[in-house]
Amino acid sequence: MPPRSYVSPARSAAAAETRERVIEAASRTLREGESIARFSLDTVAKAAGVTRLTVYNQFGSRRGLLEAVFDEIARHGGLHQLADAMAMADPRAALDRMVEIFCGFWSRDSAVGRLHDAMATDPEFAEAIRERNERRRRGVTALTERIADKGASPQARRDAVDLIFALTSYPTFASLSAGRSKDEVCKVVQAACHAALANLSDPSS
Amino acid sequence: MPPRSYVSPARSAAAAETRERVIEAASRTLREGESIARFSLDTVAKAAGVTRLTVYNQFGSRRGLLEAVFDEIARHGGLHQLADAMAMADPRAALDRMVEIFCGFWSRDSAVGRLHDAMATDPEFAEAIRERNERRRRGVTALTERIADKGASPQARRDAVDLIFALTSYPTFASLSAGRSKDEVCKVVQAACHAALANLSDPSS
DNA sequence: AATTAGATATACATTATGTATACTCAATAT
């Protein structure tokens, strides 16, 4: 008697909707809660109107849920604009645009801050987020290579990339956000990035 | 029958020694453990050869212990050199020295990284650490004011201060430390700080 | 009409923090 497994459009649609509802409840809980420490699956489940076990059914673990929330935020965070930015003719303008896009991303949903907090307590989640940040690093590297003079040393290039990577990170954005609008932070970061690149084109150093 | 309370030199000395031993065990546990999540008072107590309740006796809470560890690290972290640095005649040289001192501090004991992780889960601990960082901010502010031209706008000064504050923070240090020695990180940060100050003295912008 | 996927109900194991109470023992005070 072979099991007659099947896929059910109605069922999987309902499951997908449940999943969405849980993710929505989770990001809302992250946004409104004052610390990642108070973020429990129990709270999320209640907010979504499901059982805690349903959350485990859908995401496997707390970590799985957090990753799903991050990916959802990333989907609506405007990162798709990066492709256009990278395609710009002027690499310096492209970098400015990239900074703008990431400032928009970091500021769009305050849950990203809480997710960065979650990196501290869950090394595997931290690794997952770091991997997602590699895209930003690759973008910075590509633009830096396009900007750098032929004579610029590999070390100078690496320094510029790593510095710009740090400048465009969430922690830097959060630090500069005290008393500044998103656009103001953006300008400060852009200026700092310009300065980081100055060493690569001006051989006077 | 009034209670005849008293202070015992021998007892309080023994208690102080116990306290030291617990702090030492805690920082070692932080250093060797791979995540703040695995840092429990139970582990620390066993490592120190005392009971968990003794830890509560001495520090009141997990948070109290973490603050004590941070303060102990700060005591031996070379921050006392800041006074000399601030007294230097050339404010730019003073800032370079300040960056050097903080790079030394962040790199001296890897437990500081774990303590910064603990900020994510405990808002009150985070606030306590932020207060201790205010000293750095004040230092940066004072030096920036000494460096800035008379014509530099208040906003430009604030931007420089906040950027340098972010550049000299632990997260930036940790980010730049991937594949770099302490001294190499120091040089990168110093150069970035110089660039952040350029806008304040060169009216060509 | 039987079966299946998703969700629920209930229970349990484990790990932490934090509090409470009674106890041991060496260091003090009278």
Next chain:
DNA sequence: ATATTGAGTATACATAATGTATATCTAATT
């Protein structure tokens, strides 16, 4: 000398969170 005190211990308990296990319910499919 002897009672008392402070630091640490032993044991127990309350609470909260993650994660696993098992049986059950219900609507969608075959």
